Amino acid sequence: MAVEASPDMADAVGSFDPLRPLLTRVAYRMLGSVADAEDVVQDAFIRWLGADRASVREPAAFLRRTVTRLCLDQMKSARSQRETYVGPWxxxxxxxxxxxxxxxxxxxxxxxxxxxxERAAFLLHDVFGVGFDEVAATIGRDAAAARQLATRARTHVREARPRYKLDRERGLEIAEAFFAASRGGDMDALGAMLAADVSMWSDGGGKRPAAVVPVLGFGTVVRLHRSLAVHFARHGSTFLHAAMINGLPGFVTREADGEFQTTALEIEDGRIAAIYVMRNPDKLRHMH
Structure with missing residues (x-):
């Protein structure tokens, strides 16, 4: 027999669910983990259930603050885990x-x-458009300190922000051409796509084979792909679809071991400046 939700539960769900996608985005941008973000948002919902909701004038601000604080607590342990992580994270x-x-x-x-x-102040203000008074209340600092944290963060990340917007369709065309050249062993075609200072980052997390240090420079990246092409010729690599991956053009494949893999390409001035390959099965679980 179905159990009806209480009016109080229905009210909590009704006010929380429209905000869930935004809260998940905040948590993911803070933590970089889909599973951890979902856990944090669920924890925030439990706290929302127990809150005096009638006294909360702005549920979005209250929940954004709750999620951010939960993320800040979790980041303390995450940092120590990153220090022992196998290979690039x-x-x-x-x-x-x-x-x-x-x-x-x-x-x-x-x-x-x-x-x-710094991360919280930058994301809340620069990405999610939160005013500095709310940022300050969220992170437990005054508005001037919150502004200074965001300014310092902005200076540190300036070089990593997109210099210009790459046309999505053109980016996906390059991604598909990269797949064809890298899997087919056409090193001339592949080399023509790469920047001179191209880098490649592979995250296997110690669970699947991957380079334990970044692969840097045109010649080194081409040599690695020449070796990989031999592997792909023997074992195969199935193209599933091209897609935007963390804001970059890329593609999803199923590799010979049956696991998913994502490849994202940072493209500058029409050439591939960086290649990011995710092989860690724990970080691909949500894609199943």
Whole structure:
């Protein structure tokens, strides 16, 4: 027999659910993990259930503050875990038809170098458009300090922000051409797409084979792909679809071990400046 929700529960759900996508975006941008973001948002919902909701004038501000504080608490332990992470750390891939903001994968990596409070101030104000009075109340500082944190963060991440908007269709065309050249072993075609200072970052998390340090420079990246092409010729790599991944053009594949893989390409002046490959199955679980 179905159990009807109480009026109080229905009221809490009704006011919370429209805000869930935004709250999840805030948590994901703070933590870089889809699963952790979902856990934080669910924890915020439990707190919302127990709150005196009648006294909350702005539920969105209250919940955004709750989520941000939960993320700040979680980031303390996350930082120590990153220190023992095997190989380069990349955020969980978000596969989107159209990016919902300008926080691309390179910017998320730059945010990792900020203090938790700098990251919170920058994201809340610069990305989500929150005023400094609310930012200050959220992070437990005064408005002047919150403004200074955001300014300092902005200076640190300036180089990681997109210099110009790449046409989405052109970006996906380059991604598909990169897949064809890298899997087919056409190193001339692949080389023509790469910038001279191209880099490649692979996150296997110690769970699947991946380079444990970034691969830097044109010659090194081409040599690695020449070796990978031999592997792909023997074992295959199935193209599933092109997509925007963390704001960058890329593609999703199923590899010979049956696992998903995402490849995101940072493109500058028509050439690939960086390649980001996610192989860690824990970070791809949400894609199933």
């Amino acid at each position: 990349l955020p969980d891939p978000l596969v989107e038809e159209e990016p919902v903001d300008d926080v691309t994968l390179p910017l998320m990596l730059a945010l990792e170098r900020l203090s938790p409070l």
